[in-house]
Amino acid sequence: MRVAENLNEALHGLLDDDPTAYVIGEDVLDPYGGAFKITKGLSVRFPGRVIGTPISEGALTGVAAGLALTGNTAVAEIMFGDFVALAFDQICNFASKSVSMYGSRLPLRMIVRCPSGGGRGYGPTHSQSMQKHFIGMPGLSLYEMSPFHDNREVLASMLERGEPCLFFEDKILYTRQMGQTDPMFPVRRDGELAIAEADDRPDCVIIAPGGMAHRALAAMRTLLLEDEISCRLLVPSRLYPLDVEALLPYVNGVVIVAEESTAGGTWGSEVAHLLHGRVWDRLRGPVRLVHSRDSVIPTAAHLESEVLAGESTIHHAVREALRG
Amino acid sequence: MTEILDRLRLSRLGDDDLELLLLIRHFELKLLELYGRGDLNGTTHTCLGQEYVPVALAPLLGEHDHVFSNHRGHGHYLARFRDPHGLLAEIMGRQGAVCGGVGGSQHIHRDRYMSTGVQGESMPVAAGVALHLRRAESGVLACVYIGDGTWGEGAVYEALNLASLWRLPLLVVVENNGIAQSTPTTAQMAGSVASRAAAFGVTHHLVVSTDVNEIRTSLEEPVAAVRAGRPLVVEFATHRLGPHSKGDDIRPADAVQAARDNDWYVRYANDHPDQFHRLDGTIRARVEAIAEEIAARPPSRWEASSSWEAS
Incomplete structure (x- = not known):
């Protein structure tokens, strides 16, 4: 459906x-x-x-x-x-x-x-x-x-x-179809949190709201196939107030928050702030933020895709984070 | 409104009505005095000169009717509940406050009475309430108090459109005191309230009288029609005796004098001296005693703040 x-x-x-x-x-x-x-x-x-x-x-x-x-x-x-x-x-x-x-x-x-x-x-x-x-x-x-x-x-x-x-x-x-995911990344639920991963020892954790999830999954596929990088995707239903405690068991190492919002004062910065206060010692570095550019969103398809965060933005951010 | 609108003798009121008028008057005067002494936090907007509006409307509204008030709402509240203790405790942040001292002068909710501090904001909400009433409680209405300045807000027109389109039991009471904070109506309103109501096919009723009995008689039928789903704008040409809030009155002396000349308080004292003097001192003393009693109470408590302490 x-x-x-x-x-x-x-x-x-x-x-x-x-x-x-x-x-x-x-x-x-x-x-x-x-x-x-x-x-x-x-x-x-x-x-x-x-x-x-x-x-x-x-x-x-x-x-x-x-x-x-x-x-x-x-x-x-x-x-x-x-x-x-x-x-x-x-x-x-x-x-x-x-x-x-x-x-x-x-x-x-x-x-x-x-x-x-x-x-x-x-x-x-x-x-x-x-x-x-x-x-x-x-x-x-x-x-x-x-x-x-x-x-x-x-x-x-x-x-x-x-x-x-x-x-x-x-x-x-x-x-799009309800529940649609990549067979490589089966989705399960823990309370209101949806979790998609290929294995339970991911190199990187991506936190994304529902609208960004399929783009994150697409990036996760190429990262795994081309770079052997394994990611875990976390999709909360409620963005604010965020149930950060529900995320904690699934968060460590390299963490990225991906959303479509344009730059500045983003949801991701709020998520990062909450995580830094709780699991700083479990992180390999500050939580990285993926979002669209600091720009209006153009109409023409080729311009719009330059501005909006998507699969390639996430892919790039994950590789950068693991390299850094 | 600089001219004297109504030079006729005011008709005699029952003691109950006069007491309510005097209660609101002395309550507001007391507030200004308390502010002057630095005993109150924040700001307040008194309805001095406009007390007769909610007093005239009081018996026309039933307990099931919803009332939405605004920033200048002490008179509206007192006319509905006659509860100077709860209101003053709210304004002073003392125990027994209607809303725990959280809302203060401009944000009060009790039963079917609610006030908010943003101009025009209540109009669409009242339309939603009226929509519910039309379906679930036939014959009950939603009343919204707004001012002349409120007509600068788009929300007023969006809501009037819906009220007319959906035949909502919505009564809009406009207290046109001729001045929006410091801006005269002539400098902020093109056209008129009447023509704006007419543009939406909403009945407009102008009240220039300050005679409570006369106002009530003239409003009986139009308010009954509201209950049957004919929205109504009642415009009171009234006078704000005091400043917008406190100590911010920059009106020329003749404008203030005109407001004073129209003041029901002085006129009623002249027209019915025996009754007036019998009650005026009593009510003033009563408000005095209430203020002393409330000031001596401990600070109000807010349930949300106790949950922060627990977390």
Whole structure:
């Protein structure tokens, strides 16, 4: 099953199981079913609880918060994750603050879905990875979609937190298969952490969010076949707050964090900081960061691939790290 | 609003209404005094001159209605809960604070009352709440207090659009005091509140009176219509007697004088001296005693901070 279908089924399941659940967003109604077809079939099956809105990201996120405030479960879709900037106030100054700023905990069951990332030629304002802008906001959790985490389970985890969650969905994943990996690197799960490795004595550990996982796996294949370098891939579902303790048993020696974000203030730097504080003595050197260039994301394919971090960036970084 | 809008004699209020008006007035005056003495942390925005707005609305709103207040919300809170102890404890960070002293003057949540400190932010949230109410609690409404300055925020228009489009039970109360912090409305608003509401097909009702009884009568029908899914903007042409927050009033003397000339407090004292003087001193003394009692309480506690200590 493709990742998009898995997510669509997860939303069907959520609306089916939870009579207070709403899905709200721009162009989410059938027969269109959302710009990426993730909401297909929902409005026909659950009329009244799937709400198409005007082009008003701030308002639709605020409405989702209002629904959550009155005890409902709200899933808001931001058509392109880049537009979540228009909902920054509602997410950061209202919804996440409301969880704790009134003195006692006010639980909110609310998810804001953000189709993210480049690689599809949508250009500078439709290709960004916005995760880093939301890291460190009290009362706000960040998750990323992954082929190794069933989306029904991930939605449930987010809602259980009782605070607003951003769900970043790398658009490239939509058309890939759930669970798709390289036969050389079987994937297993330890709690919410997905682990892929060829053997249990890797030369290098790569930590990557879901959208980067298949690029990391591709790099791991060539590294193993061409350079006899063995890597372990770790894919957490929740990016922030990161369950760093869950990573520790799998981290030592050479560690790389790979993500698609452009340079500067990245998620990887937060991960590195957390690991340095806990396992510095087990590392061969500082955690290395792989990310896209300090650049806007161009539209033309040849320019876009120059900017975005991918298989070759990871491959290069691993070789550099082991050489160093 | 520099002209005197309403020179008519104010009608006589029940003691209960007058007591509430006076409670808000003396509460706000007390806050300014406490700030002046350095007894309060941070800032505050008093509603001096605008007390009659939430007092007039109080019986028109039921306990199931949601109220969203803003930075200038002490009057809104007191008119709903008549709880000066909890509010002052919140503002002073003392035990018994409504929100443990975390939210302070601008961020208060109690039952179906919530205030936030960012302009216009509550409007889409209130639209979401109203959407829930329309489906789950027919006849109940969501009320949002905003100011004239709030109309600079895009969130207001996004929410008005939804309210009209989805026929939401949303009551928007605009306290147009003619000044946004230090900027006169004439320097920050093109057109008018009425024309902006009209652009969304939302009914607009202008209130120039400061007579609580008269305001209530005029609002009964429009507010009832809100409950049936006809959103409404009620614009009060009102006057901010005091500074925006504290000691930051740069208005010319005649503008301040105009606000004073419109002050219900002075006018009511003239129109109904016996009742006014019978209650005014009592309420002032009561607020005085409350302030002393709250100031003597130990600091408030926050459950989150105790969990940090444990971790």
